[in-house]
Amino acid sequence: MLILRSSPASPFGRKCKIAASVLGIFDKIEIQATDTTNPADTIRLQNPLGKIPALILEDGTVLYDSRVIVEYLDFFAGGGRIIPAGEGRFEVLRLQALADGMQDASILQVYETRFRAEEKRSADWLSYQAEKVSRALSSLEAAPPAPVKVTNGVDAGQIALACALGYLDLRFEGAWRQQAPHLVTWLDGFETHVPMFAKTRILPA
Numbered sequence: 001m002l003i004l005r006s007s008p009a010s011p012f013g014r015k016c017k018i019a020a021s022v023l024g025i026f027d028k029i030e031i032q033a034t035d036t037t038n039p040a041d042t043i044r045l046q047n048p049l050g051k052i053p054a055l056i057l058e059d060g061t062v063l064y065d066s067r068v069i070v071e072y073l074d075f076f077a078g079g080g081r082i083i084p085a086g087e088g089r090f091e092v093l094r095l096q097a098l099a100d101g102m103q104d105a106s107i108l109q110v111y112e113t114r115f116r117a118e119e120k121r122s123a124d125w126l127s128y129q130a131e132k133v134s135r136a137l138s139s140l141e142a143a144p145p146a147p148v149k150v151t152n153g154v155d156a157g158q159i160a161l162a163c164a165l166g167y168l169d170l171r172f173e174g175a176w177r178q179q180a181p182h183l184v185t186w187l188d189g190f191e192t193h194v195p196m197f198a199k200t201r202i203l204p205a
């Protein structure tokens with residue numbers, strides 16, 4: 001059994017869960033809850049960065065971060081399934097990088113408010129990060145990825161994008177939907193064909 005250290009709200013962990021499901025290997029993975037803020041949580045021993053997701057292989061090797069894990073899951077499932085070989089590979093990897101970058105910028109905004117007292121927060125830093133998300137949304141809205149029509153046609157870039165948009169729904173009240181109506185349609189198509197997207201959705205507390 002593979003062990004995925006994650007938490008229900010982690011968008012990067014969600015990427016790995018959806019990837020495993022699309023690849024048909026979700027039942028080979030045990031999800032172990034992780035609290036990255038707890039110094040006693042073993043995640044800090046498993047991943048020196050203390051971040052989730054981390055994937056523990058059967059021989060005890062620990063893989064992190066989500067891009068490495070997604071690549072491993074694809075390899076585990078036979079290879080070339082959600083990260084194609086050949087030229088198409090780079091478009092998929094670039095979309096994954098853009099979507100992950102949106103997630104990083106979104107998470108930094110959340111952490112600014114979660115970990116800093118109000119008087120120490122930087123409005124400039126928050127808008128610097130928010131602008132990255134906004135530019136990424138504009139660029140994707142102008143040229144949305146191919147619509148998802150069948151579950152087994154989904155790639156790692158599309159999975160990452162769905163998770164980044166899902167995180168904006170969770171933490172930023174879905175404000176992106178006004179800015180990017182074509183992406184809303186795209187995400188609806190993704191959800192129709194990838195049931196694990198709805199299964200891994202959590203609602204704001």
Ligand SMILES: N[C@@H](CCC(=O)N[C@@H](CS)C(=O)NCC(=O)O)C(=O)O
Pocket residue numbers: 009010011012013036049050051052053064065066067100107
């Ligand atoms: N590049 C990493 C980012 C992972 C990440 O930022 N994870 C967040 C949770 S979604 C985390 O562990 N935060 C705790 C921390 O930064 O210490 C990946 O793709 O796995």
